[in-house]
C-alpha cells in the first residue's frame with residue numbers, strides 16, 4: 208500500500224510548513240520525499256548553487272517517475288479512472304482509462320519505443336494532438352529513460368526542425384492529423400517538412416487519429432497500430448538516477464533562439480506532486496481538469512505528472528473553448544462532474560465576451576476549486592470567473608510559475624491561504640521570493656516593488672538549458688548572482704501577498720504563450736521585403752498582450768501595396784514560428800528610434816503601441832528625433 212503524503216489543511220499548518228522549509232530545507236524535503244517509491248534513497252537532499260546554476264536534488268537516489276505515477280497506484284487504485292479524454296467534437300465518443308489500463312498502454316508504448324531502437328538517454332520529440340496517445344507516449348519515454356521533448360502542435364516545420372536539431376532527437380512521435388475546433392492540421396505533413404533538415408532522426412512513429420492518408424517513408428516511418436499489435440502489456444521501468452534528464456521543453460527568452468529548459472527525475476517528481484496536492488486540495492474521488500495543452504509546461508506538470516503522481520483522475524480535452532459553442536467548457540464540466548478546474552485568463556476573457564446564457568445553461572454544481580495560470584488575471588476577469596463560474600463559492604488559485612520553475616511557486620492554497628483578486632498570493636513552502644532593486648539589493652517590507660527573484664534552491668529549479676549551460680547560468684543566475692532571476696516584476700502588498708506585474712525583459716506574453724521580441728523580429732527579417740524590424744507588446748483585451756511590429760522595408764511601401772506586403776510578412780512568421788506568433792498590428796516605418804550607439808529605444812515604441820503618444824519621455828538622445836513624429840502619425 209502506498210505511503211500517505213501529508214497535505215496542508217489549515218493556515219497554521221501552512222505557516223508551520225513554510226517556516227520549517229526555510230529553517231531546514233533538507234529536513235523538510237526529505238520528509239516530503241519519503242513516501243514515494245524509490246529504488247534507492249538519496250545521499251544528499253539539496254545541493255544548491257544560485258551562482259553557477261548547478262542545482263541538484265536527492266543525489267544518489269534511484270527511481271522511475273512512472274512507477275510513482277502508475278505502478279504504485281495499481282493495488283489501491285487499479286480500477287480508479289486515471290484519464291478521461293474528451294474529444295474535439297462532442298459527437299465523437301470519448302475515452303476513459305483506469306490506472307491499470309493506463310499502466311498497460313504506457314508499457315505497450317514503451318515496448319514499441321524499445322523495438323524501434325530508443326534507448327535510455329535518447330531524445331524523443333512528440334508533435335501531436337491532445338489525444339490519449341500523447342499522454343501515453345510521454346510517459347512511455349519516461350518509463351524507458353528516454354528524454355521527451357514535446358512540441359506544441361501549432362509550431363511550424365521550421366520551429367520543429369530547430370528544436371529537433373538542438374536536442375539531436377532520434378525518433379519523432381506524431382499523428383496523421385489534428386482537429387482543433389473547426390480547423391484541421393495535417394500534422395504528419397508538417398513533420399515530414401521539418402525532417403528534411405533533421406539528419407539525427409532515424410524513425411517516426413505515427414498514431415492514426417483522423418484517418419487521413421499520409422506519406423510513409425520506407426525505412427523511417429511506422430504506424431503505431433502495426434507496432435503495438437505484437438508487444439507485451441508490461442515493461443520494466445528503467446532505473447534512473449535522481450539527476451538524469453526527464454525532459455526538455457523549449458521556451459522563449461529575451462534572446463533570439465528558444466532554449467531547451469531541462470528538468471530531471473527526482474526533483475521534478477517531488478515538486479510537481481507536492482505543489483499539485485497542496486494548491487488544488489484535490490480529494491480522492493474528484494475529477495480534475497487542466498485545460499492546458501501538454502505542449503506547454505502547465506500540461507506537463509498539472510495535466511500529466513502532478514495529477515497522476517497524486518493518484519487523481521485527470522481530464523484531457525482535445526478541443527478549444529469556443530467549439531462548437533462558447534459553452535463547451537461548461538458543458539464538459541457538467542458532463543464529467545469536474546470538481547477542480549484549472550485554466551487561463553485568456554480563455555476566461557474570451558468566454559466572458561459571449562452571451563452569459565452559454566454559462567447559465569449549465570449547473571456547474573460539481574465545481575469546488577478554480578485555478579488560473581499563464582499571465583496576470585485582471586480584476587474584471589477574476590470577478591467574472593468567481594461569480595459566474597464559481598458561483599461565489601469556489602476559491603480561485605492564481606498560480607504564478609514558469610517553465611523554468613517546473614511547478615507552482617506563488618499561489619493561494621485553495622481554501623487555506625488568502626485568494627485576493629489580482630494577487631498570486633503567498634509563496635509555497637520551499638519558495639523564498641525577494642524583490643530586488645536596480646542595484647540588486649533586496650527591498651524589504653510590504654508595499655514594495657522590484658524584480659522578482661528567488662533566493663533559495665527548490666526541487667523543481669531549472670537544471671540547465673540543453674547543450675548550453677552557460678546560457679542558463681547567464682540568463683537565470685548571472686543577472687544577480689546568488690539569486691534565481693525570474694524576468695518578472697512584482698509588488699509585495701498587504702500581508703505579504705505578491706502581485707505579479709509582468710515581464711521586465713523582452714519577453715511578451717500573448718494568450719499565456721511566451722515569445723521573445725527578438726525571436727519574432729528574426730522571423731520577420733527573413734522576409735525578402737524587410738530590412739529591419741522591432742517588435743513590442745501592447746495591452747490586448749483578450750490576449751493579455753498583443754504583438755505590434757514596426758517594419759522597415761527595402762522600398763517605401765505604397766499604401767495600396769501595404770496589405771499584400773503585410774500578408775507576405777505574416778506568411779513568413781507563420782512559416783518560421785507558427786500561427787500563434789502572428790502580429791496583431793504591422794506598421795511600416797522609414798526608420799526606428801535609435802540611440803547614437805545604435806540601440807533601438809523600445810520604451811518609445813512601447814508607448815506608441817500602447818497609444819501613450821503624449822508621454823514619450825526623453826527623446827533627446829535619439830539619433831534622429833524626427834522619426835518619432837512619423838511613427839506616432841502612422842500609428843495603427
Ligand code: 6R9
Pocket residue numbers: 458503504505579580581582583584605606607608609610611631693694695707709710716719720721
Ligand atoms: C506556467 C507558465 C511564464 C511567465 C511568467 C509570467 C507569466 C505565469 C502567471 C504569470 C502573472 C500568473 N505568468 N503565471 N503572470 N500571474 N499567475 O505560464 O509558464 O509559459 O514559462 O510562462 O508567464 O510572466 O514569467 P511559462
